[in-house]
Structure formats: structure tokens, C-alpha cells
Amino acid sequence: MAIQDLRQNYTPEPIDPEDLSADPFDQFTAWFDDAQQAGILEPNAFTLATASADGTPNARTLLLKGIDDAKPAAAEPGSGGDKAPDRGFVFYTNYASAKGEELAANPRACMNFYWDTLSRCVRVHGSVTKVDAEETAAYFKTRPRESQLGAWCSEQSSVIDGREDLMLKFFQLTEEYPDETPIPVPPTWGGYRVVPTSFEFWQGQPSRLHDRLRYLPDGGAWKIERLSP
Ligand SMILES: Cc1cc2nc3c(=O)[nH]c(=O)nc-3n(C[C@H](O)[C@H](O)[C@H](O)COP(=O)(O)O)c2cc1C
Structure with a gap:
């Protein structure tokens, strides 16, 4: 079929703003659960857009590895006013990659999830911070050994010249770290946390009159507004 003739009619029930959670993390989690139930192969795959210092955009597909969806605990009176930890979306990568360089120069990003069979998208804008070394190490440990070694192999x-160098490095590392020998975290590998400044929940509707509901911070809570499709 010709590209211009590819066309889907979106037919989900429209979003009733009354049904949305007041907390966009809860709303995200509800839609993420729906995406898992719907059997989407990698519901945690998303596009991460960054921009370099001179404003050149870039985007790539990544996998979400964590959501800090716990509500910040109310500060104990007299607790010294410790700042609540940032709530955000965590992914792992190489800090020396193109995205790593872009985030070092411009620590803001946009994430876009698309769950096709549900006709749903979520867009999150946010500021980006590095995950601390302890949290990165805890996650790194959970990865299959092959992925841990792969992280060491990839600059x-x-x-690079070809796959051969990669495979050779991989083979050498399997000798260096045989059997159950713990594999340390590579110095340039780790996590980032996108701390949202806005969320947009999009759901396709007939006649291209789609639902778009945006959450923006509003004095310690979030306000929800509807955007034109
Ligand atoms: C489904 C999918 C999941 C991916 N997940 C990751 C990931 O979690 N971390 C990562 O560094 N690269 C991941 N990649 C590879 C990236 O898309 C990209 O090629 C790589 O991170 C280099 O991007 P950069 O040159 O913009 O830094 C994934 C690719 C695909 C298609």
C-alpha cells in the first residue's frame, strides 16, 4: 500500500478528564499497566529527544528502567527541611555517547511513548540529572552478564572499524571475568533521571479530533488543561 494511503481510524472511548488522576505519575502508571496488559512488546520503549548546546536536535529509542512513582513523604515537623528526592523516569546508557554529551551541555529532554494498539501517546518534558552511583550499581547488577560485558565493550x-573488534573485546572480557566473577560498572555507564516539568496524555479519536490532556505544575500540585488536537 502506498505510504500516503496508510491510515488508521482511532476509536477508543474519549478521555473523561474526571477520570484522570490528579497525580500525572499515577496516570502514567495506569496507562503503562494498560500497555502491558495489551501485550505491547516493549511498552517501556520511548523516544528521547535532546538538543546540543547550539540547539541541534537529536532523538533515539531507549528503554525506561524505573519510575519514581512514590509520593514524596510529608516533611516531618522539625526534620531540618530535607528536600524530597526528585521523582522521575530513569533510563541507563553511556555517559560519553552522543546523548550523554548533549545532556551534559543541555540537561533538558523530552520523552515520547507511543502505544500503537491503544492509540495512546505520552509526552514528558523535563530536566535531567544523573542517577547516583549506588543506584546505577544496584541496577547494573540485575542485568544479564552478557549485557554487563556489552556495556564495557561499547564506546x-x-x-569503529567493524564488529570483529567488538567481539574480540567481548571475548577478552569473558576471560577476564569468568563464571560468577562480579563485573564492575564501567566508568562511563550509568543512569539518567528525567524530572518532569510537564506531561501530555494523548489518545486518538475519530475524525482526528484527538484527546490531549496536559499536566503542568501548579503551586505544589498539577493543573490539567485540554489542548486542541
Ligand atoms: C528498542 C530499543 C531500545 C534501546 N534501549 C537503549 C537503552 O536503554 N540505552 C541505550 O543507551 N541505548 C538504547 N538503544 C539504542 C539507542 O537507540 C541508540 O542507538 C544509542 O543509545 C546511541 O544513541 P546516541 O548516539 O544518540 O547517544 C535502544 C534501541 C532500541 C531500538
């Missing part, structure tokens, strides 16, 4: 986004 992500740099030009």
Missing part, C-alpha cells in the same frame, strides 16, 4: 556513538 557508544564512537566510530
